[in-house]
Amino acid sequence: MPAPLKIMADAIRVLSMDAVEKANSGHPGMPMGMADVATVLWSKFLKYDAADPAWPDRDRFVLSAGHGSMLLYSLLHLSGFKAMTMDQIKAFRQLGSATPGHPEYGHSPGVETTTGPLGQGLATSIGMAIAERHMAARFGADLVDHRTWVVAGDGCLMEGVSQEAIALAGRLKLSRLTVLWDDNRITIDGAVSLSDATDQLARFKAAGWAVKAIDGHDVGQIRRALAWATRQDKPTLIACRTQIGKGAATLEGHHDTHGKALGTQEIEATRAKLGWSHEPFVIPDEVYRPWRAAGRRGRKDRKAWEARLAASGQKADFERAVAGDLPAHAFEALDAFIAKAAAEKPAAATRQHSGAVLEQVFGQVREMVGGSADLTGSNNTYVKNTQVLDAPDYAGRYVNYGVREFGMAAAMNGMALHGGVIPYGGTFLVFSDYARPAIRLAALMGVRVIHVGTHDSIGLGEDGPTHQPVEHLASLRAMPNLNVFRPADAIETAECWKLALDAKTTPSIMALSRQKTPAVRGAPAGENLSARGAYQLAAAGHPAQVTIFATGTEVAIALAARDMLEADGVGARVISVPSFELFEQQPADYQAAVIGETAVRVAVEAGVKQGWERFIGEAGVFIGMSGFGASAPDKVLYPHFGITAEAVVSAVKAKL
Template sequence: MTSREQHDRMANAIRFLSMDAVEKAQSGHPGLPMGCADVATVLFTRFLKYDPKNPHWPDRDRFILSAGHGSMLLYSLLYLTGYEDITLDQIKHFRQLGSRTAGHPEYGHAAGIETTTGPLGQGLANSVGFALGERIMNAAFGNDLVDHYTYVLAGDGCLMEGVSQEAIALAGHLKLNKLIVFWDNNNISIDGPVSLADNTDQVARFQASGWNASHIDGQDPEAIAYAIEAARHSDKPTMIACKTTIGFGAPTKAGTNKAHGSPLGAEEIGGARKFFGWDYPPFEVPADILNAWRDAGKTGVKARTGWEGRLAEADAQLRSEFERRISGTLPANFDAVLTDYKKKLAADKPKVATRKSSEMALEIINGAVPE
C-alpha cells in the first residue's frame, strides 16, 4: 500500500464513521466530516502534538472544531487515535441522551474536547484566547515548558459571525503566529450556495487583519501538509482556505446543502461505499487502518515524556509557579491583597466614575495575579 493509499483509507475511516453515526441517530451533519477528512488526517497524523493516554498534558497542541455541528469529525478522530473516553460504543450512541458524543462538542464530556463549540464563530474566538494564553505562558516560562500550536477548523458560518472579525483582528494585531485556522471553504450553507448570503473575499479579509492567508486544495494531502508547514514557520497567524466538497463521495448529495445537516440515507451511503471502495459494514474500521490510526496517536509520547523531564529538572520555584498557573489556583496572597484594598476603599471613600472604579479594581487584581 502506498502512503497515499493509506492516507485515503485513514481519511475514509473518518468519513464512514461519521456517515454511519449520523444515519443511526437519524440526526446530525455528515457533510463537514466527509469534506474535511483529508485535512484532519494530515493534521492528526503528521503535525499535531498530542498523547491520547495523557490527554491533559499542558504542552499539547490544541485542536478546536469551531464548526461544532461537524462534531462527528472530532469524535471519529478521538476514537481512532485512542482516546479512552470515546469508544466505538460512544460513536454508535451519537446524539443520544447520556452519551459523551453530543450533537455539538461539549467541554468536560470527554478528553480531547478542548472547548465547547456550536454557536458559529465561538470556537474561532476561543482559539485566539488559547493562542494568547500560550504566548503569555511562553514569555514567562520559555520554550522548554510552553511551545505549542492552536489549530482551528472553521466553516463559512463561523466567518460570517461578527465575533469572528473581533477575534481575527486581535490575533493579527498581536501576531499570534502559533494560531493556524483551516477554513472549510465548501461554498455551501444550510440554505444553498454561500453566495445567497455572502460574497466576502475571506482570504483578503484575513490578510487585511494581519494574517497570512492562502487557497489550497483541501483534498490534496501534500498541499495541506505544505501549507501547515509554512504556517508553522510564519511570524503571523495563518488562515488556510481549504477548497473542499461538502459530503465528498456521496453520489447525488455531494456539493449540495442536502449533505449539510441531515442523514444521507442508506442508498446514498451505499453509493459512497462504492465510490470509495469501502466494503465494510457500518461502524467497522479494518484492523490495519485502525492500527495505523492508533500508531499515529502514539507519536506524541516522546515529546510528552521529554517535556515531563524538562519540567522535573526546572528550577523548583519556576516549576511551582508553572504548576499553580496550570491548575488555575490563585496566588496564596490573593485574598489578603483584596481584603486590604477593600479596607482602604472603606476608609478613603473615593468618589469616582464606575469605569474608573473598575480600572482601579483591575489594577489591584493584576498586581496580585501575575498571569
C-alpha cells in the same frame, strides 16, 4: 491519495455518516469534506498524545464549524483517546453521551471548547493563541511551545465576530495560529454565492494574515500548506477547497449532505464507492493501526516535556497557574484595602473602587490578564505600569482589544480554556449585549472569565438611552451559571471581585457605576457578606414594618429612605443584594430571614422589575425603570424617573 491516509480519512467519513444515520440527526457533509485535511493534520502535524489529553503543551485543535462534530469525535476515537469509545460514537446525540450534537467542553477530553454558535470557535481560538504566547513569554519555550489549529466553515467567516477575531490576531501577529477554512462553497440555504461574494483570502490578508489556497483533497498540497503555516511570522489562513460530503455516492458537493442523515441507500452506495466493506461501527485493524500510531506520535515529546517541567524551577508556579489555583496570599493586600475602606468610607464610583481593587490584587495574582474594548479609562481596568500584551514578547498583561466586545469576550473564553490565564475585560454594561453570545458560552462551559461592565444604569447620564442599561441586569440574571454582581461601595466591590476570582467554574460580570456613590458598609464583619448574595445591611430601629432591597448605587437611596421612614417612626430594614445568584444558593432559612415578613417590601434598582418579585412578592413595590432612559445629567434623570428616597418613602406610605 496514498493508501494508508486514504483509509484513515475514509474511516472518518464512514463513522460520521453511520453515526448520523443511527441518530437520524446530525451533519455528515462537513466531516466527510474535511476528512482529508484533518487526517493529514492529526497524523503529521498536530502535537498531541492521545494518552494524555490534558498535556498543557499540546497543540489546541478547535472545530469552529461545530456542527461537524463527528469529525472531531471520529478523530478522537480513531487516534485513541480513551474516553471516546465506539459506544460513545454509537450514542451520538443521545442523552449523557460524550458525543453531543455539537462538541461540548467538559463532555469529553480532547474537546477544547464548546462550538456550534458560528464564528465563536475561531474567535475563542484567538484567546488560546494569545494565552499560549503569553505563557511562553512567562515560562519559556521549554514549557510552552505549541500551536492552535482551527477548522472553520463559511458560516464562521460570515459571522461578524470572525472579523473582530482575525483583526485582533493579525494585529497581535499570532503566528502560532492557523485557520483551515473548509471552502466548500455550500451553506444551509445553498451555494455560498447566494449570500456572499467575499474574497476571503484578500480579506484575511488585509487583516495581516498569511494566506494560501489549496485543494483540500490533495495530500501533497495539504502537507505543504501545513508545513508552510508553521514557518510564517503571522497567523495563517489555508483555504481548503473541498467538496461537502466528499465520497458520498451521489450527493458529493450537495448541500443536502450538510445537515441530515444520508439515508440507507446513499450510505450503501457510498460504502461501495469508497471500497469500504466493514459493518457500521466496525473499524478494521489496518485502519486503527496507523491512527493509533498517529495518536502516539507526541508521546516522546510529552515525556521530554515532563522531564523539563520536573527539572524546572518554575514547576510549582506553572502547575498552580495551569490548575487555575490562586496563590496563597492572593487577597492579602485586598483585605488590607477592605479594612481601610471600612475605616475611611470612601465615596466614589464603583468603577473607581473596582480599579482600586485591581491595584491590590493584580500584582498578587500573576495569572490575571486584563483588557478593555477601547474604554480603558472609563472601565478602570488598567493597572498602573502594566506592560501591554503585544508582539513580539507577549509578556504584558493588558490587551488592547479594540472596539470588539464580542471578540474580546470570546478571546477571554479561549484564554481561560487554554489555562494559565485568568482574563478580565471591560466595556460599558449596555454593550454586554454585543458580547452576550460569548458570555453564554462561558456560562455553558463553566469557565472563569470576569466581565467588567461599567456605566451600569441611567446614572451614566448624558450619553443617553443607547448607552444606559435598563434590562441588562435582568437579562444577565436570566442566564444560568453566570454570576451577576452589582456592588454598592468599595467593600462590596472588593468582596465581589474576590468571589469572581474564586469562582473557577462560573463566569462573572461586575455591574459598576459611572457616578459617585457613598460608602454603605461599616467595619467588615470578617465574613464576605456579598458571598451571601443578599444580606441585611441596616436593621430597623422601630419595629420593622418595611424591608427595602437594593443593589449598587441604589443602596444609598434605600438607606436614605430608611432614615426618612425611621424619622417618621416607621421601622425599616435595608437589604443589599449584590448577587441574586449567590442568594439562591443559600439555605432556605437564611433566604427566609433575609426576605423577612414585614408588611411592605420594596425594591430599588435603576433597571426593570423582572426578577425582583422573588424578593418583594406579588404585592411588593418596585422603584425602578419601566422603559428606556434618556439623555441628561444623572442628577436630573434619577428624579425624572422617580428613583429617589422620597419616591420610596411615599410608595411605602401608600401601602402602610
